[in-house]
Amino acid sequence: MRRSIATVSLSGTLEEKLRAAARAGFDGVEIFENDLVASPLAPREIRALASSLGLGIDLYQPFRDFGGVTEEQLAADLRRAEAKFALMVELGADTLLVCSNTAPDAIDDDALVAEQLYRLAEAARPYGVRIAYEALAWGTHVSTYGHTWDLVRRADHPGLGVCLDSFHVLSRGDDPAGIRDVPGDKIFFLQLADAPRMAMDVLQWSRHHRCFPGQGDFDLAAFTDHVLAAGYDGPLSLEVFNDVFRAADTGRTAADAHRSLALLEDAVLRRREENGDGAPEQLVRLPDPVPPRRFAFVEVAADTSATAEARAVLEALGFTHTRDHRSKPVELWEHGGTRILLNATDPRLGHTWDRAAAITAVGLDTDRPDRALERAGALSAPPLPRRRDPAETDLHAVAAPDGTAVFFCPDAGPGDQAWLDDFSAPAVHHPRDEAGPRLTGIDHIGLHQPFDQFDEAALFYRSVLGLSPSESTDLAAPDGLVRSRALVHRASGLRIALNVSVLGFGEHTRAAGGAQHIALGCEDVFAVAEAMRAHGRPPLRVPDNYYADLAARTDLAPATVERMRAHGVLYDRDPGTGAEFWHCYTPLLDGRLFFEVVQRGAGYEGFGARNTPVRMALHRAERDS
Ligand SMILES: O=C(O)c1ccc(O)c(O)c1
Numbered sequence: 187m188r189r190s191i192a193t194v195s196l197s198g199t200l201e202e203k204l205r206a207a208a209r210a211g212f213d214g215v216e217i218f219e220n221d222l223v224a225s226p227l228a229p230r231e232i233r234a235l236a237s238s239l240g241l242g243i244d245l246y247q248p249f250r251d252f253g254g255v256t257e258e259q260l261a262a263d264l265r266r267a268e269a270k271f272a273l274m275v276e277l278g279a280d281t282l283l284v285c286s287n288t289a290p291d292a293i294d295d296d297a298l299v300a301e302q303l304y305r306l307a308e309a310a311r312p313y314g315v316r317i318a319y320e321a322l323a324w325g326t327h328v329s330t331y332g333h334t335w336d337l338v339r340r341a342d343h344p345g346l347g348v349c350l351d352s353f354h355v356l357s358r359g360d361d362p363a364g365i366r367d368v369p370g371d372k373i374f375f376l377q378l379a380d381a382p383r384m385a386m387d388v389l390q391w392s393r394h395h396r397c398f399p400g401q402g403d404f405d406l407a408a409f410t411d412h413v414l415a416a417g418y419d420g421p422l423s424l425e426v427f428n429d430v431f432r433a434a435d436t437g438r439t440a441a442d443a444h445r446s447l448a449l450l451e452d453a454v455l456r457r458r459e460e461n462g463d464g465a466p467e468q469l470v471r472l473p474d475p476v477p478p479r480r481f482a483f484v485e486v487a488a489d490t491s492a493t494a495e496a497r498a499v500l501e502a503l504g505f506t507h508t509r510d511h512r513s514k515p516v517e518l519w520e521h522g523g524t525r526i527l528l529n530a531t532d533p534r535l536g537h538t539w540d541r542a543a544a545i546t547a548v549g550l551d552t553d554r555p556d557r558a559l560e561r562a563g564a565l566s567a568p569p570l571p572r573r574r575d576p577a578e579t580d581l582h583a584v585a586a587p588d589g590t591a592v593f594f595c596p597d598a599g600p601g602d603q604a605w606l607d608d609f610s611a612p613a614v615h616h617p618r619d620e621a622g623p624r625l626t627g628i629d630h631i632g633l634h635q636p637f638d639q640f641d642e643a644a645l646f647y648r649s650v651l652g653l654s655p656s657e658s659t660d661l662a663a664p665d666g667l668v669r670s671r672a673l674v675h676r677a678s679g680l681r682i683a684l685n686v687s688v689l690g691f692g693e694h695t696r697a698a699g700g701a702q703h704i705a706l707g708c709e710d711v712f713a714v715a716e717a718m719r720a721h722g723r724p725p726l727r728v729p730d731n732y733y734a735d736l737a738a739r740t741d742l743a744p745a746t747v748e749r750m751r752a753h754g755v756l757y758d759r760d761p762g763t764g765a766e767f768w769h770c771y772t773p774l775l776d777g778r779l780f781f782e783v784v785q786r787g788a789g790y791e792g793f794g795a796r797n798t799p800v801r802m803a804l805h806r807a808e809r810d811s
């Protein structure tokens with residue numbers, strides 16, 4: 187379908203916004219009055235610029251506080267409207283969004299509002315302008331789409347219809363299914379915004395926390411499906427008021443926005459097919475997601491100064507340096523099927539990331555790397571150019587928003603990873619099942635995100651890899667709130683945890699790229715901790731206070747708590763199922779990266795988040811010492 191975006195959703199000047207929207211692939215824009223008023227460009231020049239960029243101006247907005255006013259006020263409003271209609275003719279915009287009245291003294295009289303809307307539509311007619319009437323969730327008397335439709339029906343003017351905005355409908359908990367009863371040709375415009383669930387004043391929620399579809403908690407596929415079922419075939423237009431996007435890079439946000447609509451269209455299409463409803467042909471299908479099976483590897487870049495320590499820690503965790511890359515200074519470290527690549531000298535080798543990061547790449551075992559790449563491309567994540575020798579495996583990779591390279595590794599079954607041939611034959615022969623504690627694989631990775639890329643990153647992993655996001659939680663770190671959100675592939679158990687400093691500053695921002703981590707699964711966390719100690723790299727020591735609290739709030743036996751204390755093992759339990767979780771941490775490597783060792787009891791789905799503030803305080807103390 188036609189894809190549009192309101193200029194309020196992007197940072198920058200009007201001109202920058204238009205250019206970014208066009209570059210991201212949008213067909214049209216909603217022009218916000220503020221953006222136009224502040225622009226040095228004349229309306230005709232804006233129209234010409236938009237047109238040269240291939241953008242239509244699908245809507246002009248907002249026209250506020252109309253309807254339910256005195257006759258005297260109405261005269262002033264109609265005069266104000268005439269000026270906007272004339273402006274819209276210059277702009278080449280034919281739809282004006284009129285918001286429901288939010289003035290405290292608005293008159294609660296439907297007959298009066300309907301009559302005034304009729305007069306407005308009648309005044310717009312000579313200009314070729316139509317009126318799309320939108321219920322703001324905080325409108326004084328008109329706050330629901332059902333009410334706007336009543337009024338529009340009552341006014342009965344061909345140039346008057348409703349504008350549906352998903353935020354205003356879903357934030358109030360209104361049932362969107364009733365939209366199906368509105369005639370499609372009376373739905374003049376559709377605005378889409380998602381939002382995280384928040385218990386707060388709806389105006390503040392709307393003005394600061396909207397996000398793109400797929401980034402929040404609303405079911406926008408169902409919402410959009412209702413609107414299409416009503417017969418609407420106009421633009422899908424994003425209208426997102428968001429404090430972070432207002433400050434973020436315009437081009438990135440536009441690309442993120444466009445990706446969200448591609449994902450939404452695909453979700454609506456699949457939903458309609460599942461329900462046996464016909465899918466309108468304007469809906470574009472994405473290539474199916476290719477489920478990742480497991481982490482093939484995680485690549486860690488360590489500055490030369492940190493490589494010796496990185497090696498020592500990997501050894502203490504039970505890894506063996508088995509092979510070297512044939513053309514790059516990359517070491518392969520293995521423990522059974524768990525693999526870490528240590529990029530020992532040049533962290534930027536062959537990749538294009540633009541910021542120092544401890545985890546520079548992840549490899550995912552996938553059935554069909556070609557299809558995974560195709561889906562990524564359809565979601566505006568183009569293949570990453572790579573330097574490689576002709577003889578080397580042509581691994582497909584895309585860049586995540588923070589620059590982490592995501593490799594799709596062909597996986598024809600255990601032991602058949604072609605990319606391993608790019609490494610020397612094993613230098614030393616290692617028996618497959620060494621004595622010592624067993625790691626069971628990479629349980630998850632934790633990627634700290636730049637302040638303005640958190641929602642974008644979550645949508646990237648969700649859409650490109652088909653992972654399911656959890657709700658985000660805020661954790662009180664020693665120098666600021668850290669927001670955390672997990673993305674999980676339910677069938678394979680592949681997990682990625684994203685973190686961000688909520689206010690954009692704090693220890694994790696000062697340290698280049700923030701602290702990232704690799705969590706290794708095991709069957710016996712105490713045995714791994716013991717082996718780490720034996721190798722001179724014991725887990726971080728956890729304060730006694732933690733264990734005193736643990737003993738007080740759980741029924742763990744004193745001897746068990748003492749054993750945890752002795753090994754630096756932390757604990758969590760799912761309050762619902764009682765499933766348990768044990769974990770311990772290494773110190774920070776190079777101030778940027780740590781390893782975690784986790785033991786998941788059956789059915790435990792979390793990450794021990796309640797212990798994260800303790801861990802952050804420990805790492806901070808260590809860094810400051
Ligand atoms: O927050 C507002 O005032 C506002 C204005 C125009 C809209 O379309 C909207 O959804 C909200």
Ligand SMILES: [Mg+2]
Pocket residue numbers: 320351377425
């Ligand atoms: Mg709106």
